[in-house]
Amino acid sequence: MWNNHHALDLLSKILFVLVAVTVLCGISLQLIRPPFFPIKEINIQIVHGEGGINARLQNVSHAQIEKLVRNEIAGNFISVNLTAVREAFVKLPWVRDARVYREWPHGLNVMLEEHHALAYWGSHALVNTYGEVFRVTADVNLPVFIGPNEASAYEVTQQYRRFNQILMPLQQHIAQVMLTQRYAWRIQLNTGTVLELGRNEIEERLIRYVSVYNHSIARLNQQHSLAYVDLRYPNGFAIRVPETMQQEPHKSVARRET
Structure with missing residues (x-):
């Protein structure tokens, strides 16, 4: 072997490569440790879900x-664990x-998206504008969503938006939306009135309520909102008036509108 010049040349090249790799690894291990490449800047940007940036x-x-x-x-520019930093935020x-x-050469960019609360989820959590349930302490005036489970929060959110659009001509707002275990919908308005929509044709029923409100329902509750x-009902609806109206002897109150 020692007389084989080709083998010796190959062996020397292999040894050279091994030495070079060892030296480079040693240098790399030193460079990824402080005080080399320290993190000097952390830039925070607040983004909206649609991609816009708010400072x-x-x-x-x-x-x-x-x-x-x-x-x-922890670590420097090279060794910092970006996944761990993201999870911490x-x-x-x-x-x-x-x-x-x-x-x-020495900064981190962090793009944060905050929750924007749309409603309370029951009495123990909030719902954001994506229809996701999250838990923080808050004291704000928001509608209340109720559903059979947290997975239904997305559907309640979508339906809440459609209900509000339908109610817009009356300038009435939703205080509570409930989706029951039997998948029936119930709305409580800011006036205190509860609207029972059921399980089928819920938007059509609400549209019918809006279309007849001003010339029929509104006449029944000039001083008090309906309860x-x-x-x-397929061709009409039933109403219940507040107890204060029931006790007034001189008012005649319609119990059903068709």
């Missing part, structure tokens, strides 16, 4: 972000999603 935080505080940066971001209250990118309107 102002709505619910996440600067103090929360500063605490996270101090406690959760997503755990913040009001953060729906986060994306984290490196920006050469209940059952729209499940």
Whole structure:
């Protein structure tokens, strides 16, 4: 073998490559450790779900972000774990999603999407504009959604928007939307009136309520809002007036409108 010049030449090349790789690995291991390539900048951008960028935080505080940066971001520009950083931001209250990118030579870009509360989910959570349930502490005036399970929050959200569009000509607003276990829909308006829509043709029934309201229903509740309107009848609806109206002896009250 030692007299084989080709074998010796090949062996020397292999040894050279091994030495070079070892040296490069050693240098790389040193470079990925502090104090080389320290992270000097963390840029926070707030994005909307539609892709727009808003420079102002709505619910996440600067103090929360500063605490996270101090406690959760470890390593330098090369070694920092972007997945771990993203997960830390997503755990913040009001953060729906986060994306984290490196920006050469010493920065991180963090794009945060906040939850925008649309309604309460029962008494223990909130629903965002995507129809997703999330849990934070809040004290705001919002409608209430009720459903058989959290997975139904998306459908309740979509139906809430359609109901509001239908009610717009009356300038009435929804205070509560309920989807029951039997998949029946019930609405409570800001006036206190409960609308029973049932399981079928729910939008058509609400449209019928709007179309006849001004020339029939509104005449029954000039001083008091109706307590209940059952729209499940094929050719009309049943109403229930508040007890205060029932006790007034000189008023005649229609019990059913067709």
